[in-house]
Amino acid sequence: MRVAMIGTGYVGLVSGACFADFGHEVTCIDKDAAKIARLSAGQMPIYEPGLDMLVARNVEAGRLSFTVDGAAAIRAADAIFIAVGTPSRRGDGYADLSFVYEAAEEIAPLIERFVVVVTKSTVPVGTGDEIEAILKRARPDAQFAVVSNPEFLREGAAIEDFKRPDRVVVGLKDERARPVMAELYRPLNLNETPVLYVDRRASELIKYAANAFLAMKITFINEMADLCEAVGADVQQLARGIGLDKRIGPKFLHAGPGFGGSCFPKDTLALVRTANDAQAPLRLVETTVEVNEARKRSMAARVAAAMEGDLAGKIIGVLGLTFKPNTDDMREAPSLRIVPALQAMGARVQAYDPAGHEARLLLDHVDFKSGPYEAVEGADCAVIVTEWDEFRALDLDRVKQLMRRPLMVDLRNIYQPEELRPRGFTYISVGRAPVPPPPGAPSRQASPPSAPQSRAASLPDRAETAVT
Numbered sequence: 001m002r003v004a005m006i007g008t009g010y011v012g013l014v015s016g017a018c019f020a021d022f023g024h025e026v027t028c029i030d031k032d033a034a035k036i037a038r039l040s041a042g043q044m045p046i047y048e049p050g051l052d053m054l055v056a057r058n059v060e061a062g063r064l065s066f067t068v069d070g071a072a073a074i075r076a077a078d079a080i081f082i083a084v085g086t087p088s089r090r091g092d093g094y095a096d097l098s099f100v101y102e103a104a105e106e107i108a109p110l111i112e113r114f115v116v117v118v119t120k121s122t123v124p125v126g127t128g129d130e131i132e133a134i135l136k137r138a139r140p141d142a143q144f145a146v147v148s149n150p151e152f153l154r155e156g157a158a159i160e161d162f163k164r165p166d167r168v169v170v171g172l173k174d175e176r177a178r179p180v181m182a183e184l185y186r187p188l189n190l191n192e193t194p195v196l197y198v199d200r201r202a203s204e205l206i207k208y209a210a211n212a213f214l215a216m217k218i219t220f221i222n223e224m225a226d227l228c229e230a231v232g233a234d235v236q237q238l239a240r241g242i243g244l245d246k247r248i249g250p251k252f253l254h255a256g257p258g259f260g261g262s263c264f265p266k267d268t269l270a271l272v273r274t275a276n277d278a279q280a281p282l283r284l285v286e287t288t289v290e291v292n293e294a295r296k297r298s299m300a301a302r303v304a305a306a307m308e309g310d311l312a313g314k315i316i317g318v319l320g321l322t323f324k325p326n327t328d329d330m331r332e333a334p335s336l337r338i339v340p341a342l343q344a345m346g347a348r349v350q351a352y353d354p355a356g357h358e359a360r361l362l363l364d365h366v367d368f369k370s371g372p373y374e375a376v377e378g379a380d381c382a383v384i385v386t387e388w389d390e391f392r393a394l395d396l397d398r399v400k401q402l403m404r405r406p407l408m409v410d411l412r413n414i415y416q417p418e419e420l421r422p423r424g425f426t427y428i429s430v431g432r433a434p435v436p437p438p439p440g441a442p443s444r445q446a447s448p449p450s451a452p453q454s455r456a457a458s459l460p461d462r463a464e465t466a467v468t
């Protein structure tokens with residue numbers, strides 16, 4: 001099959017490279033000339049494990065190419081994928097569909113024979129109808145079918161997710177598209193991947209429902225973590241206890257600083273808007289958005305409380321800035337809330353992230369360091385914000401020696417309190433009993449568990465309840 005992929009970002013590039021690896025002939029198109037120039041020179045514009053090799057292999061084999069001028073590839077394509085961004089529309093939370101509609105306008109004059117136009121971008125229900133209308137308006141004579149084929153890959157594991165997905169969802173309105181989609185994904189038959197053919201509107205909603213469900217699961221365990229802190233239980237034990245129940249499952253039950261990233265925040269918000277417009281409000285999702293926002297805000301207060309509220313002139317060593325490990329993606333990363341909030345309280349922040357180079361453009365007055373030990377050197381507190389593997393096995397004695405004060409706030413629970421305590425750290429994590437300071441260290445009193453309150457009353461200051 002000949003594939004034109006419009007949008008060569010995290011999804012377009014990975015999907016394009018994987019389709020090429022399946023044996024299809026793929027042209028990745030992007031209007032960002034600098035990105036295309038880098039790709040054409042064999043450099044990856046994003047950090048995604050394994051992507052450089054996959055791209056090189058398929059370019060070499062002549063199945064994958066990159067261009068800013070997609071006209072020829074679009075004209076020749078059997079399937080044209082739209083994989084452009086659908087960010088939150090500034091101010092109102094609706095998905096901004098301008099890039100999607102722009103792509104449809106670009107496709108219309110180039111259709112020469114029957115072609116399948118596939119929306120891979122995450123788009124609100126009904127967008128397929130609008131794309132169809134745009135194409136029909138511009139080209140009443142054109143033969144095409146518009147398909148929804150949402151993408152479920154996770155950054156950091158994107159290639160594996162694309163090649164071994166739990167399922168592929170294809171939303172059709174026109175049966176002529178079915179054999180084209182079946183042929184595109186035929187290599188997945190080997191693994192017996194379920195390919196689910198559904199109505200186009202259902203397909204569009206499936207993507208949002210999946211993300212909203214996962215966001216709710218994370219938010220659930222985050223709230224349970226707060227309860228654990230308040231009553232003296234361990235959220236990791238709790239997560240294991242419920243996660244072994246097959247109806248619940250162990251994934252997305254890691255308590256932390258709140259979800260971020262390029263998808264969950266914007267998609268939950270857009271779904272809430274869709275549901276309200278349809279007069280079928282999704283109260284659970286609305287609450288998830290609200291609780292998660294409050295949680296991200298409260299993380300700096302958690303650090304401040306660990307330092308008795310006195311951050312003036314203190315040095316905080318932040319480990320990890322990206323929204324999750326194994327990606328360079330900084331979109332909606334919790335660090336973007338936490339770092340400025342710490343600075344606003346008077347702290348000086350020094351930070352290290354293995355791939356989050358874009359942070360330099362997004363965070364002011366941060367002293368960026370070249371490694372984890374440099375980031376904690378001279379610090380009054382180390383804060384683990386992203387659970388990169390290289391932070392999991394730090395030489396803790398060296399960390400302690402380098403720090404001005406052995407205080408660690410671990411927002412990802414990558415260490416065990418028993419590991420830190422004998423080494424003389426004060427260790428504060430999420431949803432677990434705080435480790436008190438070692439004998440002889442300046443005293444920090446554990447706050448008493450907060451009395452049960454209404455959720456609204458407890459949200460802003462929940463963090464303070466848990467720290468030493």
Ligand SMILES: NC(=O)c1ccc[n+]([C@@H]2O[C@H](COP(=O)([O-])OP(=O)(O)OC[C@H]3O[C@@H](n4cnc5c(N)ncnc54)[C@H](O)[C@@H]3O)[C@@H](O)[C@H]2O)c1
Pocket residue numbers: 006007008009010011012029030031032035083084085086099102103106120121122123151152153154155262263
């Ligand atoms: N990032 C993820 O993990 C992920 C996972 C699943 C689904 N999605 C969805 O996939 C879509 C794309 O996300 P992304 O993270 O890849 O975005 P991205 O911002 O990384 O990439 C989008 C690319 O599209 C290009 N573009 C925009 N308009 C164009 C046009 N008219 N012609 C050519 N190129 C154009 C941009 O220059 C950019 O390079 C979004 O709807 C997102 O919600 C993302």
